Amino acid sequence: MITTATDGDVCVVTLDRPDSRNALTLEALDQLESAVESTDAPVVFLRGAGSAFCAGADLDAVAALEDRDAAEAFARRGQAVARALAESEAVVVAGIDGAARGGGVELALACDVRVATERATFAETGAKIGLFGAWGGTARLPEVVGLGEAMDLALSGRVVDADAALRMGLVSRVVADPRAVADEIAANDPAALRVVTSRLRDDADREVRERREAEAFADLHADFER
Template identity: 40%
Template sequence: MEFELIETHIDSGHYHVTLANPDKPNPINSQLQSELGTVLDDIEEDDDAIVLTMTGGGGSFAVGADISQMNEWFQSDDWDDLIRFFRSGQRLMDRIADLDVVAVAGINGYALGGGLELALAADVRIAGESATVGFPEVDLGMVPAWGGTQRLPRVVGESTAKDLLVTGRHVDADEAAELGLVERVVDDDVLEDTLIDYAETLAEKPDHVLPYLLDAVETGAESPLETGLSYELLCNTLASFDEETSGLVADFAEK
């Protein structure tokens, strides 16, 4: 399928998406939401899907929600369309976070507001050295509406999240790594290759176990330790029932 605001490449269970608005630094508007949703439809229906990687073309990951589109709704008092836009964006981020495949955001240039929320919905974030992240919504008299106030503290802690949200300050790649907002920083010119290498690494793993690992971590993060441990045991038991696990254990024992 041809898209106008994204480019896609699919190879051996690796879905790679590049945000590619030819005119602007990848603001997230209704059309981009729809196009990303179509890719998620394909991933959810593909039993061979393993990993989704996302990055931005034109020097930016995504500068946030499309303020020009939102301004039209503000000026015309079209609150229904505005609220629908907020809700659809939140559902989109939830779908990414709930994928049974590993989602990796390769942040290049600006990832602000909704762009950072898109990155936070991913399981892993890798930043190019040019990356700049932040939540500028406070300066517009707004609150992040696509999960920023909920996912950010789960990643960097409550105090740091509050600091970033109330000041709206920009954070460069190195500070983002120090805060735990990104897992690593690489040179911009190798970011794409890093994403490919990451996907190839995952392709070598027993694919049936990856959803269990993601689910165990996510469930445990939102549950008391006792509940998380019980769920971990369940996930490991279900994963162990797979024939591939039995074969891998036998091969390891023989060595």
């Protein structure tokens, strides 16, 4: 369901269920978390096989959840995997080529960098079937695109294309080859990548962030070669 291949400084993680548009079961979530946590590569490139990035949670798996406790555990499992992406020591780049829906959008939101091709489309469609994205989506989506856009996307279930996603900040670039962005990042100093990623992710108050920033700069400078 999840395949990995290390190519230089990039670990390519592929959601590999193209016949189901890479919908995620519990097994796939476990495999994805393991793939992200086990790599030593400075950059992880997350992609989908076939014509979609990820259709979100496998609806057969959702329908099979037996009770409230099982449903909550399923949501928490997805949240844990999203946190693994968000907290990875590697820079995690999502390359969205084709459809991202529901949990697929949520996994992308947990990545450090999101880039799309012109074929990419995005939607939070859970409300259409009486559910919603519960893998951290209601927390991350407004942080990324703002509350107004998040409300619109999550409540309407509308599909937006790559250009609209770029305008609202859901992705940072629309490119022909998302993998090239991962390679561009991987060409930089690995230690600097780790430090910059950590500093940008920091959500402490400004004074604390600035102190940590200065300390991290000094740590890197100790190995700086002019």
